[in-house]
Structures are given as C-alpha cells and as structure tokens.
Amino acid sequence: MNVPSPINPPLRMLLGPGPSDVHPRVRAALALPTVGHLDPYYLRIMNELQQMLRQVFRTENSMTLAISGTGSAGMEATVVNLIEPGDAMLVCVNGVFGGRMADVAVRCGANVTRVERPWGEVFTTDDIKQALAKSKPKVVGIVMAETSTGAWQPIEEISRIVHEAGALLLVDAVTALGGVPVEVDAWQIDAIYSGTQKCLGCPPGLAPVSFSSQAMEAIGRRRTKVQSWYLDVSLLASYWGQERVYHHTAPINMTYALHEALRLVLEEGLDACFARHHRNHLALKAGLAAIGIDFAAQEGHQLPMLNAVTIPPGVDDKAVRKSLLERFGIEIGGGLGAYSGKVWRIGLMGHSSREANVLAVVAAIEQLLGEAGGTAATGVGVASVCQSLSSQIA
C-alpha cells in the first residue's frame, strides 16, 4: 500500500474570496464526537441551528435549514425547487455567479432571460422593469454580493418591482450573509442561499437556505417532481420538521461547526459584526489608496467583505500572489472571467475581518510592489512604518 504522510497544513491568513479563517472555537466544535443523525441530541442541535439561521437571515420562515453541500449546492437547491421545465426565469448577470445561476436554471429546463450589466456595476429597478414586462418570469434571480466583482447589489427596491410583476425573488447571499444586512422578511425575499465559508467563518461544506411561505406554496403547486432527489425541499422538510423522516445522513460534524460559527456571530451581535466588516473595509481602502491601488467595483456599491481591486499596470499578478502566499502566508484571490489578471480579490470575511490582517496585507503588498519596482511603493503606507521599525530594532 502507498500511504501518504498525515495532513500538516501550512498556516495561512485567508484573505481570498473564501474560505476565510476559521475561529479556533469552530475548529474545536468540528472535532467533537459524532452522534447519529437521528439521535435526540442531534435533532436538538438541528432545531437550534434553524433558530440561529432564522436570526441571521432575519426571517420567521419555517423552511430555513442547511443544505448538505457547499454554497453552489444552495444555489442549485433554490433553483431546482422553484423551477419546472418551461418556467420563465429572469437572471441578473453582472459577474460569474449571476452567470452560474443562469446556467443552473437552463439545466432545470427554465426559459432563461438574462439581464446584463457590466462587471463591477449593480442593477437599478429600471434595468429590470422592462425585462420583467417582456419575459413575465415566475422567478427573478439576483446576486446580492457578487464575489467575482465586489459589487454590492441593493435588493429592497428590486424586490418591490419583482413582486408587483407577480414573480418570486431568489437571492444569492453566499458572500453577503453575516457581513452586511440581509433582511429576508423585510425585503420579502422568497428564496435565499448562502455558504458557510465566507462571513460566517466556518469551513466550506454547508449551504444555509431559506424559503418564504409563498415559495413553499409555489413548490406545492408543482406538476412535476423536483429534478434533484438530494435537494428536494419537500423531502428535506420531513427530516428537518416534526416528522424526522430519514432522508440522507446529515453531515453531523459540519453541523456542529456551523452551530458554533453562528453562536459567535450572534454573541458579537449582527450589527456589531456588520460594523466590524465595514470598519476593516474602510481601513483596507485607505491603506491601499496610500499605495495607489484602486477599487474595481462601482463607487458607493463596494462590498466590505470582498474587496476587488485593480492590479497596478506592469505588475505581475501571479508572481505577487505567489510571493504573498509563500513569503507571508497570506492568500488573496485572483480575478475570474473578465477580471482574470486584472483584479485581486481581497476578502475580509468573518474571523478574517480583523484590523491586524488589514495592516499585514497592505504592508505585504507594498513591500512586494516596491521590490518589483512597481509604481505603488510610495513610502506612506503601513509597510514603511513596519520596515523602519524593524530596521531600528535590527
């Protein structure tokens, strides 16, 4: 037998588009002894998890639970349950994840209409009104925090016109949840999904979702079976609800981890958590501005937890990211799709959103750009302070 060495991961500062750093309390919860998926203790943990997810989603929706897959499984779960073959769906595309939602909807047999905006911009109600009138969709899908561009999409006004047109609103909150306000009930969101590995600060592996009663009624009126057995929310409801009918074996230890991650968020308080994400975003923005690095997303609509910034001209994208990782143990993300090679994505999510991390990443970037003879090293950033300090000591 050919047996590799035990896992011995390098220590990273995870400032990419997720996963983010995992709090030691969450890692400790992950390693607690496994119990059965029908053990009375586990059923209690499921109830507590739902109750905490409702607080974080700001909803009373009964059908609020964690899908046994990553954020993209949450996307698929919401789409496959709402869409039957031939249904019209309008998808707002201004980055990778809107495009992915359109792809998922096509695979469900939806007649998909795409409304597009350039990468980095957000949608206005005017953009969507015309398409609503024309395509008369059953469902409108939109990404609240577009992880590929760092654009922060307002939802409330769009929800109003979507409902006026008689459609259901489906929102991608993978990166948003826990980092900026997400008001499922107040904004009348009908279906929403997130991931655990962004602002909730838990390893990847589960996808929190919530369905409004209007969404559940629409699902109840389906003429066809949901195309995915694994993600069929009516079957999941029988396991998460009072009946406790076995569906699939739940990911017990991942549930422990998400339970602890949600406890951390609620202990801090949602508003304090949002304020922390906002504060560290402003600090990062100031630090990057000092070394001449600009943001890619539309001004006034920049996400606090996902900072997409323009790579200065002449700078070698991959070389800088490689050095950040190898010399400083700092992970940041490269650009996807249209932003490939043009943008860095600096995540300040969950437990990664800390002042010390902001200082470290700005200083490290300044250092590397200076070494490369780039345009960015101005000597006014935190790095110069750190360097002069370390030279005094040396």
Add this chain to the structure above:
Amino acid sequence: MNVPSPINPPLRMLLGPGPSDVHPRVRAALALPTVGHLDPYYLRIMNELQQMLRQVFRTENSMTLAISGTGSAGMEATVVNLIEPGDAMLVCVNGVFGGRMADVAVRCGANVTRVERPWGEVFTTDDIKQALAKSKPKVVGIVMAETSTGAWQPIEEISRIVHEAGALLLVDAVTALGGVPVEVDAWQIDAIYSGTQKCLGCPPGLAPVSFSSQAMEAIGRRRTKVQSWYLDVSLLASYWGQERVYHHTAPINMTYALHEALRLVLEEGLDACFARHHRNHLALKAGLAAIGIDFAAQEGHQLPMLNAVTIPPGVDDKAVRKSLLERFGIEIGGGLGAYSGKVWRIGLMGHSSREANVLAVVAAIEQLLGEAGGTAATGVGVASVCQSLSSQIA
C-alpha cells in the same frame, strides 16, 4: 439575540447503519487549520486523496474523486451524469436504496425498468437476464450492500451479463467500501459511489465516486447538459485534473478527515480490514444466536458490517432502542420501509467494528430483553458472564 449553549454531544457507541464511530486521528485531522481550495498544499492533498481512493476502490480510473455531499449525492452524481432524458435504465430493487436509485433515475428523465426481489434476498444473473433483453438499458443500477436489509449482492457475474448486453454497470457501494472487497477494475464496474460515514470511519459529508473510461466516453457522447451543475463530472474533472479550474469551494476540512480515514484503512491493509469486519460479524452472530436472535437477510449473503436481525416476537422495538441509547449509550438502527418495527440494524463498520463493541451490544441487548421478560434471555450469552463477574466483584 437568542444564543443556545455550545455543542456538548453525549458519548455514543455508534452501531447503527452509519455514521459509525470516528477514530480520534480522523477527528483531529478535521480540526486542522483550513487552507484555500486552490492552495498548492490543498491541491497536493486532493491528489493524495485520489490516489488513496483508487487503492480502496481497486481501480486505475483517472476519474476517481470525492463529491462534495453525502452518499446520496454520490448516487445522484453517478445517475445524472450517465442518464439523459429518454435513456433506458434498469434498476435492481430489493430494499430502500435500490428504490431510491430508481426514484433518482426517474427524476433524470430515464425510462426506468425495475427488477425486484423480496427484501433480504439478492439477485441472480437469471433474474436480470430477461429484463436486460426486454428493456435494452443504457445503464443497470444495483446496490452491493443494501443497508436496509443487510443483504450482500455479488457483482462479478452480473457485471459480465450487463456488459454482454452492451450496458454500463452502476454500483452503490455506500456501505460496502472498506468493509468487503470492492474490485472496480476486476469486476468492470463503470460507475460507483460510496459514503464516508460507514466502513471508512469518517464523519458524513463526502461521497467517493469513480467512473470507468467507458463511462466517461458515454458522458462525452451526451447530447444534453448534465441536469445538475453541482454534480457535473466534466466540470469537476477540470478542478480535480491538471487544469485546476475553480468549480465550487471544496469542503477543505472534510477532505482532511477523509484523507486521514483512508490512511488508517491503508495502514491496516485492505485484506486485514475486511478480515476484521468478517471476524466481528461472526462474533456478533454467535452472540445473538445464543440469545435467540436470527438474521433477516438470506443465509450466505449476509453483510459483515450491517447486521439486520429479526426483533424477537413481543419485544417493543422502540423501547429497547431507547434504553440501549439512554442507559448504555449504544445506538443501533431500526428497520426502514417493509422492515419497520420488524428488524434491528446493527452496524459494525470501520472503527466501530471492534470486539469490545460486539460484547457490549450483545450483553446490553440480553440484559434489556431479560428485564422485559422477553424470550431471548437464556443466560448463555456474554451478558450472563458479565453479570456473574460483576456480582462476584460486588
């Protein structure tokens, strides 16, 4: 904010149909620091995981990987990739999981033909020959270790006639893998899936799968997109293969755990691992026979890791299982479907397959049946030995 108490699970001996007990080394791996899903270190771990999965599946299949969901997601992954709407599929149904596979296939638009055998029995080539000739399927699906009945299905001869009929063979090895020999290449299995929480001794959350080159060629000839974006093996291949194209954020820490669980299996050696499962099964069978408890599955086809036994007449199923859990911390499984209230399912899987566990569960069952005035307490089982020993000491 309403914040529940931290996770503090009771200590269980997990002798149900899975999850099984998790080795401390696996729990420790689970809690190691998270790295990014495109970190060079994580990519190395993915390669090592694939290389170990190939050893456990006994295959050279390049397309051998872990799906980011539980065993049922593995079932869905194999079916959705092989089946296009209108394809004929033959599904062998002799328990819950064959029935589930037929349901999944129908949701993919397959024309499903079911071949049935009574619960607890296995299929012979004769059962399948006629159906093959009649339905001319593209794919034949069969469950190797039917977790609902404890029946152990031979695969090799059936594979021969399936391939003679020009079909692909899809095998459910959720409970089989790591407990009994599974020879993917020697038996020419075209697609196979398993779960982590049975004989691999890892918490639930990932589904090892493998596709033969014939299966991948059939997938390459599809005229339609795979209906699931999340489970599309062509997209997954670009992430797991040389290109490392981002698909979804992998469940990093669950991958650590599976890596360590596979290391444990390979350190022990597959043959030694199968022998241990067999030995403990025989010990359990002898112990249960001594207290008058029979097996439900067909003689000669009883699984070593999933022991489905007939509940003695007059015994209260739920009361016994509740007492086992509450007084002794031992979880065993109840019956599903046709076996509900009639059968207990005693799992001896992975790290749970230990001699001490066999002694404990037989003694505890004897004790409870004796207290209930049941027919089973004969005083010849291990429980009487334990009891007389403890009374001597007292």
